[in-house]
Amino acid sequence: QVQVVESGGGLVKPGGSLTLSCAASGFSFSDFYMSWIRQAPGKGLEWVSYISSRGDTTYYADSVKGRFTISRDNAKNSLYLQMNALRDEDTAVYYCARINDYGVYRFDYWGQGTLVTVSS
Amino acid sequence: DVQMTQSPSSLSASVGDRVTITCRASQDIVSHLNWYQQKPGKAPKLLIYYTSTLQDGVPSRFSGSGSGTDFTLTISSLQPEDFASYYCQQSNTTPLTFGGGTKVEIK
Numbered sequence: 001q002v003q004v005v006e007s008g009g010g011l012v013k014p015g016g017s018l019t020l021s022c023a024a025s026g027f028s029f030s031d032f033y034m035s036w037i038r039q040a041p042g043k044g045l046e047w048v049s050y051i052s053s054r055g056d057t058t059y060y061a062d063s064v065k066g067r068f069t070i071s072r073d074n075a076k077n078s079l080y081l082q083m084n085a086l087r088d089e090d091t092a093v094y095y096c097a098r099i100n101d102y103g104v105y106r107f108d109y110w111g112q113g114t115l116v117t118v119s120s
Numbered sequence: 121d122v123q124m125t126q127s128p129s130s131l132s133a134s135v136g137d138r139v140t141i142t143c144r145a146s147q148d149i150v151s152h153l154n155w156y157q158q159k160p161g162k163a164p165k166l167l168i169y170y171t172s173t174l175q176d177g178v179p180s181r182f183s184g185s186g187s188g189t190d191f192t193l194t195i196s197s198l199q200p201e202d203f204a205s206y207y208c209q210q211s212n213t214t215p216l217t218f219g220g221g222t223k224v225e226i227k
Contacts, residue, residue, distance in 0.1 A: 035216075045156075045164065045207055047216040059214050062121075095163055104170045105211035106154045110163040 002026040002109045004096045009114030022079040022096030030074040033099035038092035086118045126219035132227040139195040141222045143208035152212035153191045159204045
């Protein structure tokens with residue numbers, strides 16, 4: 001069955017860096033776009049970034065552009081999010097999600113999320 | 121960017137009630153509208169995509185409609201497991217944007 005499992009969250013100081021990972025299984029990872037979506041405590045969902053199936057195209061929300069970098073390793077069935085210059089407002093649960101692009105882009109499988117806390 | 125506005129932000133309803141949630145886009149998104157359900161402490165789950173297509177395994181009491189800028193999610197007969205938050209999301213343009221959510225609570 002399709003599974004995506006995030007890891008790498010934790011407590012980091014403002015201005016610090018952190019890398020999140022997402023391990024995928026149960027589907028042909030290299031055929032799908034992938035995305036990161038976050039949810040601040042008690043708030044709604046915010047799309048962060050997505051990457052094409054081959055990794056040659058990336059998009060970012062304005063709130064993270066220039067600070068976050070999405071990447072993937074299709075040989076390892078893994079997705080990554082390198083987060084630099086972290087701010088208090090980046091505190092959130094970060095979800096990895098598969099994008100199904102047949103017809104319309106939709107996030108059809110989500111991981112359980114990993115919590116990133118930015119605090120001094 | 122396309123702004124997505126959901127209403128109401130919360131509602132109280134009883135088991136068996138018909139519930140309707142509205143999502144409005146700030147510009148025409150054709151039919152590129154998806155709905156997700158999220159229960160406390162859990163990841164969101166895709167319910168409906170392309171305005172009205174049910175994701176595999178989603179009960180038929182859920183339905184979606186609309187086009188252009190105005191969309192609705194309807195639960196025909198609310199069940200105990202449907203008490204959750206619901207989010208709309210547009211896929212017509214990047215950035216992909218979500219509505220603010222609607223929390224469905226037990227009356």
